[in-house]
Amino acid sequence: MTRVLAAGDHFVLTELLVEALAREVPDGLEISELTLGWPTEPFGRVAEVDEASGSEDQMIEALQGVEVCVTQMAPLTEKVLDASPDLRLFCISRGGPVNANIAAATEHGVAVTYAPGRNATATAEQSVGMLIATTRRIPQTHADLSGGTWRGDYYRYDAVGPELENSTVGVIGYGAIGSRVARILAGFGANVLAHDPYLAPEAFAAGVEQVELDELLSRSRFVTLHARVTPDNKKMIGAEQIALMQPGSVLVNCARGALLDYDAVCDALDSGHLFGAAFDVFAEEPIPVGSRLLTTPNLVMTPHLAGGSKETAQRAATIVASDVGRYLRGEEIANCANPEVLRGRG
Structure with a gap:
């Protein structure tokens, strides 16, 4: 079983992430769930990353024993990476991985994906x-x-x-x-x-x-x-x-x-x-x-709402779930910010 954290929010719902994962990988996943505060609570800078929701301590606790995380806003910082030794794939369901420290993720051997075109x-x-x-x-x-x-x-x-x-x-x-x-x-x-x-x-x-x-x-x-x-x-x-x-x-x-x-x-x-x-x-x-x-x-x-549609949230969940499926099957990931982490894998 592959342990996966679905860390949704009040736009890309946790349940949308879970449903998309179940469609993509019907068997072999043990999914834990976390709902972050955005947009009910504003996003902001968390340690060295921007536009994030939730705290480092919250993510560290949720990522224990987790190999794969799918999220939109969760912060992936050096502190989170240091405390999450099992993490190997961090999928961000937005147009760019701004809430991830890509350099630190690469040093820790964690591949980071994102979802261009979702909105x-x-x-x-x-x-x-x-x-x-x-x-x-x-x-x-x-x-x-x-x-x-x-x-x-x-x-x-x-x-x-x-x-x-x-x-x-x-x-x-x-x-x-x-x-x-x-x-x-x-x-x-x-x-x-x-x-x-x-x-x-x-x-x-x-x-x-x-x-x-x-x-x-x-x-x-x-x-x-x-x-x-x-x-x-x-x-x-x-x-x-x-x-x-x-x-x-x-x-x-x-x-x-x-x-x-x-x-x-x-x-x-x-x-x-x-x-x-x-x-x-x-x-x-x-x-x-x-x-x-x-x-x-x-x-x-308008207050940065242009990408806000039900289809955007659904599409975002589908895109990251698809990359989880590719990862587990040993296939090339579609949108990886640090593909060098995956070279030579499987």
Whole structure:
């Protein structure tokens, strides 16, 4: 019997992890369960890892005698690894293994997997929804009506926004999310430009024009960010890049807060250079009290919820369970952050 810890939370439920494991490996598993506090309790930094839920001591106790752990938010720190000698596989059901110390895991011979693309559909749909909500002022007009005010003045020509059909939309980052956004927008009749320096031309769908970043910004009425953060692209969109955008443009970020200079966006909204902006991610989360984001006009915001769908949670559990099955069968693991740990195995 292989001892497995299913450490779920209130999004990727422990029961979803257990059910996915049972489908993938019907026999031979002894599964213990742990439910962590996120999102009822905020995630945060635990020792040397980020965006984690639960404590080191909690994980150390739960991992005794455990060979495999499947989780979304549990911290895998050097202290946890030192105290968990039986652990060999740590599967994180999110797009990147930010809550794991990969270097320490490698030193301890623990393979770490993750689940890229788990929330691609949900995030793509949210991005397009926020784009439309911004151009049609849906949150603002709903708030006015809820407060008993009928704002007919929003129908003024200078207050209404542009349509997607026949507009040019720039998609920055053409991976699992960006490519879906492009496909959805094409269905609206938009002309889609895309920028992704890591992809070859043949990776872009027919009808999507691959361009350099400055050209995308200058030609697009709508710009939506879907790039991964790297050391080279932090604050890739700042005052200089926003100045290249057409007056009256709309900017959406449902990727990562580090990609954007939020003060520059607030300046552009205050001046009227941008028609609107929509954000699901921020440089600091939660947004601090007194932030300009809370008072800048024509801004639509959600609290890092773009990936939140039932299908995302179900898919996340299925992805990590599949890697557990591959591990136990001696097959190559699909998404391993430190594959060198598994070389020569079995």
